[in-house]
Every structure is written in C-alpha cells, then in structure tokens.
Amino acid sequence: MRFLHTSDWHVGKVLKGRNRLDEQRAVLREIVSLARTHEVDAVLVAGDLYDSAAPSAEAQELVVRALMALKETGAEVVAIAGNHDHPRTFDAYRPLMNVAGITLVGSVRTAESGGVVSFTAPRTGEPVRVAALPFLSQRHAIRAAELVTKTPAENSAGYDQLIRELVASLTAGFGDDAVNLVTAHLTVTGGAMGGGERAAQSIFEYHVPAGAFPADAHYVALGHLHRRQTLPAACPVVYSGAPIAVDFGEQDNTASVCLVEATPSTPARVTDLPLTSAKKLSTITGTVAELADRAAAHADDYLRVFVREPARAGLREEVQDLLPGALEVRIDPEFAAQVEVKRPSGGSEHATPGELFAEFCGERQIVDPRVQSLFTRLHDDVTAG
Structure with a gap:
C-alpha cells in the first residue's frame, strides 16, 4: 500500500x-x-x-x-x-x-x-x-x-x-x-x-x-x-x-x-x-542601495530585512517601497546607535514631554534630530489649542 x-x-x-x-x-x-x-x-x-x-x-x-x-x-x-x-x-x-x-x-x-x-x-x-x-x-x-x-x-x-x-x-x-x-x-x-x-x-x-x-x-x-x-x-x-x-x-x-x-x-x-506552492521566506542584509540591487531577486519572497545604516525617519517606508515583501525591517545591530539619555534630575515625573520623548527615542535607538523636531512642533500645535 x-x-x-x-x-x-x-x-x-x-x-x-x-x-x-x-x-x-x-x-x-x-x-x-x-x-x-x-x-x-x-x-x-x-x-x-x-x-x-x-x-x-x-x-x-x-x-x-x-x-x-x-x-x-x-x-x-x-x-x-x-x-x-x-x-x-x-x-x-x-x-x-x-x-x-x-x-x-x-x-x-x-x-x-x-x-x-x-x-x-x-x-x-x-x-x-x-x-x-x-x-x-x-x-x-x-x-x-x-x-x-x-x-x-x-x-x-x-x-x-x-x-x-x-x-x-x-x-x-x-x-x-x-x-x-x-x-x-x-x-x-x-x-x-x-x-x-x-x-x-x-x-x-x-x-x-x-x-x-x-x-x-x-x-x-x-x-x-x-x-x-x-x-x-x-x-x-x-x-x-x-x-x-x-x-x-x-x-x-x-x-x-x-x-x-x-x-x-x-x-x-x-x-x-x-512542496513548492508557498512563498519563500528570506532574511537579507545590506545598505539601502545594496537592498535595491537585490530587489528583483526577492520580488516574490516574504522578507526579514536588516539595514546596515543608522536609523532615520522614513527608513522603514523607504525599504518597504523597494521591497514590497518586507514584513520586518530592523537596523543591523552593528549600526544601532547606543545612546545614553540621562533622566532629568527631578525624575521623570518632572520631565517635560520633549525630554520624555527624547528618552523614548534613546531607548529605541532612534537617532534623528528631525524626529525630535517634529515631536516638538506637533506638541506645540496640540497644546496651543
């Protein structure tokens, strides 16, 4: 049988x-x-x-x-x-x-x-x-x-x-x-x-x-x-x-x-x-330019991507535009900036929203002055009524 x-x-x-x-x-x-x-x-x-x-x-x-x-x-x-x-x-x-x-x-x-x-x-x-x-x-x-x-x-x-x-x-x-x-x-x-x-x-x-x-x-x-x-x-x-x-x-x-x-x-x-019907799952690493060069080879894959560049605003969207199958986008650990953010001397309960947001970005290893600037502008718009 x-x-x-x-x-x-x-x-x-x-x-x-x-x-x-x-x-x-x-x-x-x-x-x-x-x-x-x-x-x-x-x-x-x-x-x-x-x-x-x-x-x-x-x-x-x-x-x-x-x-x-x-x-x-x-x-x-x-x-x-x-x-x-x-x-x-x-x-x-x-x-x-x-x-x-x-x-x-x-x-x-x-x-x-x-x-x-x-x-x-x-x-x-x-x-x-x-x-x-x-x-x-x-x-x-x-x-x-x-x-x-x-x-x-x-x-x-x-x-x-x-x-x-x-x-x-x-x-x-x-x-x-x-x-x-x-x-x-x-x-x-x-x-x-x-x-x-x-x-x-x-x-x-x-x-x-x-x-x-x-x-x-x-x-x-x-x-x-x-x-x-x-x-x-x-x-x-x-x-x-x-x-x-x-x-x-x-x-x-x-x-x-x-x-x-x-x-x-x-x-x-x-x-x-x-069995060959399922999409291929792949992990790829590179700079944005290197990822762009490899986009055609992975056009049909689901991707986990490690970017070999420091974090910046819009990076995830830029990678996903190049690689529509990118389901997970991370910064390669080698390029993840280690930022030490000191808490205000009075403790977090006395910190300003801007200071708290800067601390949050530091914990998430997000280093981009435009992000902090955007937060400040949005906070001002909201609090101004």
Whole structure:
C-alpha cells in the first residue's frame, strides 16, 4: 500500500500581520494533487491542522474542503488533533466527518472506541491498522492513562512512561497480517525543532523517547516538530515537517510530504515529495542601495530585512517601497546607535514631554534630530489649542 504522511498545516496562521490563506490553500491543493497522482491508499494528517484552537470560519472551511478533496482521491483519511487544535471540536465533528469517510481523532481513545482505525487499503487490499494518539499535555496525561491503560497514575514514572503505556495499549493488536501504523503529535527526544513550535510544549516533561514505539510498527507518522527528520529507532519514526514555513525561524526548512510504501511483510520505504506552492521566506542584509540591487531577486519572497545604516525617519517606508515583501525591517545591530539619555534630575515625573520623548527615542535607538523636531512642533500645535 501507499500513503501520504503530512502534518502541521497551521491553517489560519498570520505572518507579521499578513494573511496567508491563499498560500495555505495552494499548498493543500498541491498535497491533494500528490495524493491523486501517486494513487495513495491513505493520508495521515498528524495534527495541528489549524493554528488556533478557535480558527476563523475561513480557516475551517479551507481545512474541511482539503480533507474532503483528499477523500475524493479514493484514499482513507485519518487526522488527529495537535496542540494548536481544539480536541473537543474535533470530536464534535467526528460523526459528521465519519459520514464523509474521514476519521478525526481529537482526544485519546481506547482501541475499541476509535483509538485504532482499521481498514483495507482501497487499491491494494492489504489490511491496515492505524494507532492514533492526539496531542496529550502533561496535565491531562494521568486521566487519559487511567482511561486507556487502567493503570494507577501513582505508578507512572512520568510523562514518557504514560505515553509508553498509551502506545502499548493502542498497538497491542498489531500483527503480521496487516500494515501497522502509528500516528501521534508529540516531541521525540533528540528531535530538532523547526523554529516555529511552541517551545513550552516541545521540551522538558513533554518529550518521549523513540523507544516508546514498538518494533512491529511499519511506520510512525509524527507531527509537532516542523523540520523533516527521521529519529533512530527500531521502526521508522518520522516527522514529515510543516508544508509551509510558519515564520522566519523556519526559512531554511525544506517543505515536503512523505510518500510511504509498505506491505505486511516488508519494511516501509519513504520518499520525500517537495512542496513548492508557498512563498519563500528570506532574511537579507545590506545598505539601502545594496537592498535595491537585490530587489528583483526577492520580488516574490516574504522578507526579514536588516539595514546596515543608522536609523532615520522614513527608513522603514523607504525599504518597504523597494521591497514590497518586507514584513520586518530592523537596523543591523552593528549600526544601532547606543545612546545614553540621562533622566532629568527631578525624575521623570518632572520631565517635560520633549525630554520624555527624547528618552523614548534613546531607548529605541532612534537617532534623528528631525524626529525630535517634529515631536516638538506637533506638541506645540496640540497644546496651543
């Protein structure tokens, strides 16, 4: 059988105030096209379909249409909730999506109540079992462990032990007669962060060892870390990575989905399929003149710009006129003037508005006498009535 592994769509994510729904729509359309072209039997979406637990109506419509389009290719579609998603909302939509042939798993479930999804590969006929483990925060882990494993929480050694128990329970029915898959949204020890994750939910007590997954799993489809990577383990433990860079910390990541081929008796074979629909994120540095020379090469990019000139009034606007994709404009630290502004001897409560504004400009490393002059003129106009 063949299946696609994707995760971390983050539909609805805004970059520096820039709406990216059109980009996200193009990327999801590209994933649907790959599913159709490669005639896959299933698509696993390993969490964080949305960027927010309360997504906009437009974001919800885009995700629902994408899931339905994936199903229309003839593939089985299984999607789990990530830490950005709202698990109870996933569960609320579950009956309706089941009618459409799409399986959503929002909360941790027992194997018998939907934690294991079983089907026959539509095109090749192999039996398939998918153990589905949505994101589980530490504060909910004990309750879920009691539900699924019926093991007293007091006997658990920590979060990783709880995850081991959950995985063991969900994969207990794996056998040699089927393709055995696991999909989960979590951090595996030693995984490299992509640059845009919520660090508080990716480190310390939130990580688990790759050894938590059984050797008889043909493939473990993970979400949560945005960098494409495979972790060393007894079975393939794989992050597909995010299909679109969510911020400039991910600008060097390669966007892709994983095409996986497996049979009950052979190991999984993984091929990365690149995704090219999203805009490129780039960081560039230079003087205004140097940036002007490079404008054509970055005409279609979203940019973070470091200007190698001292700050002055109108500099940001000048750069954005040259580079319409410049979403963030900063002064290179080497050119950021260090200005020491002394407080008036009587303290700030006795300072004039002009002195307070000069102090503010100093703290922000804004050195331009025209700015102070403009403030003085505006202040005079206002106070003159």
